[in-house]
Amino acid sequence: MxxxxxxxxxxxxxxxxxxxxxxxxxxxxxxxxxxxxxxxxxxxxGVTSEWLWKGSDTAERFQMASSGARDEGYTAGLVPLISWEQAANWVGHPAPEPFQEPEAWLPCPVPHSATTFALRVRGLSMFNPRERRSFQDGDVIFVDPARLPEHASFVIAKLGNSQEATFRQLVVEGERHFLKPVNDSWPDPILELTEHARICGVAVCKVEIF
Incomplete structure (x- = not known):
């Protein structure tokens, strides 16, 4: 609501x-x-009754009502919990060889495409107690590569020649796109997306780990 x-x-x-x-x-x-x-x-x-029964302290959805969650091709089911290295090169499951087995298969609480994967949040760059939407170390996020990144979306991106993906909030200013941490005290500055960067997917839901 x-x-x-x-x-x-x-x-x-x-x-x-x-x-x-x-x-x-x-x-x-x-x-x-x-x-x-x-x-x-x-x-x-636009959510499942199972998600409602579990409560908002278990799962939080992002942009599902306005992002075509009911479009054809979106479903519910298990998705792989993968590493940040895998996320940087993820093109959908099954991934190209060599494919590492995921850490686990997790039920995604919201409708998603077949290419969706899950990641375990690392560090505190996306945590801010003053923000309603923030992410603690250990939270699990569900990332859908089929979602269209929009201003204020939480995205997974690969920057340049980095071997790992990074998690940031997308800021759109006209034709320019930036990535910023949610943590106001984080030392890394806001980064502008260049032609060498690639958005790997949009976070559509998180599950807090207690």
């Missing part, structure tokens, strides 16, 4: 679930909402 800037009333109109019922669910008064109502709310929000 926050991502879509919907009120309880708007969600009620979109889903067909009465606003008082939505209010009781959101405030915890209705601890065991009807499955049919959850399905309607999930459909209106």
């Amino acid at each position: 926050k991502d879509l800037k919907w009120s309880e009333g708007e969600l009620g109109r979109k889903s067909g679930v009465p606003q008082p019922t939505i209010h009781r669910i959101l405030t915890g008064v209705s601890a065991s909402p009807r499955h049919n109502n959850v399905e309607k709310i999930a459909k209106a929000l």
Whole structure:
């Protein structure tokens, strides 16, 4: 609702679930909402009912409502958790030989393309306690190469001859594109994307690891 800037009333109109019922669910008064109502709310929000049941402290989605998540070719299922080295050269699964087995296969909480992969966040360059959307060391992000990178997207990029991918927020200023860390205190400056850089995918969801 926050991502879509919907009120309880708007969600009620979109889903067909009465606003008082939505209010009781959101405030915890209705601890065991009807499955049919959850399905309607999930459909209106463009997420799975399973994701809603798990709660927002488990998974956070990014841009799914406005990025064509319901387009043909998008599905749900397991995706490989790969290394940052693999991500820099990822062209879809199965990857070209030699292909290293992924660390694990993880269920992606949101619809995604067949080329989607997962990464484990390293370091604190993308963590900022003042930002609603930030990433701690150890969080798992799901990255979809089929998503169109837009201003403010969180992207995985390969810079020049680097052997590893990097994780940053995309800033678009006219024809120029920049990558910036979310951490205001991070020593690395904002970088301008050059013709030698390549965006490998857009982060569509994260799962916090406790």
